[in-house]
Amino acid sequence: MKRAGFSTKWMPILLLMPQLVIIAIFFYWPAWHAIQSSFYLQDPFGFGSTFVGLENYTDLMGNSEYRRVAVFTLVFTVLVTFFSLAIALLLAVKADNVLRGARTYRTLLMWVYAVAPPVAGFIGLIMFDQSWGPLTRLAGFFGWDFVLGVNFNDTAAAMVLVSVWKQIPVNFIFFLSGLQSIPRSVREAALIDNGSATSRFWDVTFPLLAPTGFFLLIINITYALFDTFGIVDTLVKGEPGNNPMTLVYKVYVDGFRGNDLGGSSAQSVILMVLVLALTVFQFRLIDRRIHYT
Amino acid sequence: MKRITFTTAATLAFAANAAFAETEITWWHAMGGALGDTVNQIASDFNASQDEYKITPVFKGTYEETLTAGIAAFRAGEQPNVMQVFDAGAATVIGAKGATIPVQDLLANNGVEFDINDYIAGVRYFYADSDGKMIGMPFNSSTPIMYYNIQALEKAGVTAPTTWEEFQTVTAPALKEAGYTALSQSHLPWIFTENFHSRHNLPFATNNNGYDGVDTQILVNNDAIKAHFTAVTDWQKNGYFEWFGTGWGDNQTPFEEGKVAMWLGSSGSFGGLSKKDLPFDFSATMLPYWEAVTTEPTQTFIGGASLFAMAGHDAEENKATAAFFDFLTSAEVQYFWHKETGYVPITEAAYEMAKADGHYDRAPAAEVGIQQLSLAAGDNTKGYRMGFYVQIRDVMNREYGRILTGETSVEDAFNAIESEANNLLARFAKTQG
Numbered sequence: 001m002k003r004a005g006f007s008t009k010w011m012p013i014l015l016l017m018p019q020l021v022i023i024a025i026f027f028y029w030p031a032w033h034a035i036q037s038s039f040y041l042q043d044p045f046g047f048g049s050t051f052v053g054l055e056n057y058t059d060l061m062g063n064s065e066y067r068r069v070a071v072f073t074l075v076f077t078v079l080v081t082f083f084s085l086a087i088a089l090l091l092a093v094k095a096d097n098v099l100r101g102a103r104t105y106r107t108l109l110m111w112v113y114a115v116a117p118p119v120a121g122f123i124g125l126i127m128f129d130q131s132w133g134p135l136t137r138l139a140g141f142f143g144w145d146f147v148l149g150v151n152f153n154d155t156a157a158a159m160v161l162v163s164v165w166k167q168i169p170v171n172f173i174f175f176l177s178g179l180q181s182i183p184r185s186v187r188e189a190a191l192i193d194n195g196s197a198t199s200r201f202w203d204v205t206f207p208l209l210a211p212t213g214f215f216l217l218i219i220n221i222t223y224a225l226f227d228t229f230g231i232v233d234t235l236v237k238g239e240p241g242n243n244p245m246t247l248v249y250k251v252y253v254d255g256f257r258g259n260d261l262g263g264s265s266a267q268s269v270i271l272m273v274l275v276l277a278l279t280v281f282q283f284r285l286i287d288r289r290i291h292y293t
Numbered sequence: 294m295k296r297i298t299f300t301t302a303a304t305l306a307f308a309a310n311a312a313f314a315e316t317e318i319t320w321w322h323a324m325g326g327a328l329g330d331t332v333n334q335i336a337s338d339f340n341a342s343q344d345e346y347k348i349t350p351v352f353k354g355t356y357e358e359t360l361t362a363g364i365a366a367f368r369a370g371e372q373p374n375v376m377q378v379f380d381a382g383a384a385t386v387i388g389a390k391g392a393t394i395p396v397q398d399l400l401a402n403n404g405v406e407f408d409i410n411d412y413i414a415g416v417r418y419f420y421a422d423s424d425g426k427m428i429g430m431p432f433n434s435s436t437p438i439m440y441y442n443i444q445a446l447e448k449a450g451v452t453a454p455t456t457w458e459e460f461q462t463v464t465a466p467a468l469k470e471a472g473y474t475a476l477s478q479s480h481l482p483w484i485f486t487e488n489f490h491s492r493h494n495l496p497f498a499t500n501n502n503g504y505d506g507v508d509t510q511i512l513v514n515n516d517a518i519k520a521h522f523t524a525v526t527d528w529q530k531n532g533y534f535e536w537f538g539t540g541w542g543d544n545q546t547p548f549e550e551g552k553v554a555m556w557l558g559s560s561g562s563f564g565g566l567s568k569k570d571l572p573f574d575f576s577a578t579m580l581p582y583w584e585a586v587t588t589e590p591t592q593t594f595i596g597g598a599s600l601f602a603m604a605g606h607d608a609e610e611n612k613a614t615a616a617f618f619d620f621l622t623s624a625e626v627q628y629f630w631h632k633e634t635g636y637v638p639i640t641e642a643a644y645e646m647a648k649a650d651g652h653y654d655r656a657p658a659a660e661v662g663i664q665q666l667s668l669a670a671g672d673n674t675k676g677y678r679m680g681f682y683v684q685i686r687d688v689m690n691r692e693y694g695r696i697l698t699g700e701t702s703v704e705d706a707f708n709a710i711e712s713e714a715n716n717l718l719a720r721f722a723k724t725q726g
Contacts, residue, residue: 041720041723041724042724043388043389043724043725044364044385044389044724045364045367045368045385045386045389045392046367046368047389047390047391047392048724048725049724050723050724052723059716059720063713065688065691065713130537130538130543131546131547131550147537147538148538149537149538149539149540149543150536150537150538150694150697150698151698152698152700236539237538237539237540237543238355239539239540239687239690240539240687240690240691241538241539241687241690241691241693241694242539242690242691242692242693242694242695242698242700243539243694253684253687254684256357256358256361257357257361257683257684257687258681258683258684258687259360259361259364259382259385259681259683260681260684260717260720262720262724263720
């Protein structure tokens, strides 16, 4: 491969500067502040503060509620990621088979993606209204006394459902284009070799979809961890009570509602470490095992 | 686009010039909807009443959002002159010495007469320091009262209960018989905890309910309140009580729909309920009490919010703020606010004016809150002062939710509240170091 080069080493640095400055101001600087304030307990108005070392962290580790939120976040992330990937894949495979009208089908599904998370949450609130929500009635028809906002598990189910519903379209689009980029010759060869559609899918199509799938896996984990904030906030109406919440939402509840800056900073730092671990995992472990075409 | 004529331009320039002579102050508040309209009305009335000062009200979202915005603005040196802070945020703002000018000092320094005894009993000390000096100006003050559906009680052949004993043996069974859920209630920490303690004159926290220092311990894990919550779960099992969620409206809606016969809400809900076209007539009465705990029930204290004069402004602006507070506490303005919203009038003079005007003859329910705030006081009825209290309320809401969905026992829930609240209080004490 031919290498393009610069005659001086200052030119590339100069060209990179705007980007680096933006990263420094909008990422490293706030991150540094978060790390710093996680070692203090400070008066919200900024009058007094006490250096407490790792106390904010040890308090979190010893707090059974924080552990409960962490466990819920894990379960929530696994469920949302699994269902939004699985359902989208199923829809994509079906859509791939019938190409007539696929464009309309795609556009219709894509619309849901344009719905903002709080709006999605609000639609959830309407669907699950305690006295007249259509989905509450549907659940009642099957003998499930669904009470959003009262029962922990019911609220959790609604959160998962709304989050999955909102994420399916984008996964669907990626899976569909992934499927369509599988070379015809490979498909035809598979068709000759093997009669069963199921084994054809698992032996040929699925491995070839792996790069798309892996990319979507990371995107969906990030979505479930962070972007569902608006949905969680709307479904618990800003006051979680005994309803489930995710780690990101707890940062907001303690920091912005409760003015506990130190505790909330410690939680943010833990999340930053989590994202870092996820990134390392993405590039180090999985990326190598995936075969990109 | 409209063409601007020379005369209009000249008029505009002149108006801008005239406006320049006024001292402009800002007021950040959390009053949305109809309440916000009333706030705007008060502000424009103040602006019209004189030409030296001009106040601009700015709606900042919920109570929590307003406080957070105010704190962020203060740290950036851009704070408003007047900021509305709710009951649970009081410790945060009063704890930050130098963030606000005590309202009593502000008024005295600017030649406005001030006597704390002009204010009705229940509102005097909630936003005061431990010496009784008023720090925040009580504004939208409310207290929990019991609303009831008149037709439902008639159908069941009962009157509104005065004690919880009467509720569980007489009222609730009759209402159930008549096809109603007897009771629902909004904001469990506020009504069934904070005001439960003041109604029965029980200590809520050490250090004189937290007023005398920050090394405070909460005293919520006591027999009286545990017995109360045990009774509540029994009522729930018997179909006398239903809980619809943590949100305020979740529990108010079933009352408005006529499904629930009695609802514990805020005296400040009166205005909103009156404006709604409810399918029944409603009235209100005082919060019931347990005869087993006390035979002399005491007053409750105020909830809602108060106005703080933020520090860091020049003398002229502070003078404008004092003038606005003077206007706001006048009997006419307080009566207007009371009549429009249902929040209690904060001064005796405004209360007298409302009585003289026949407001309570027309709407007896509007007087219940103020009557309850004027009951005999006790050692533990002036309020409480605890830091990180928003989070403590979140802990209470969570544990109460668990009790009412059968996830935990009353005993375990109160142990959890006690230990988590004390941990938060200890953490708050360190922020003041």
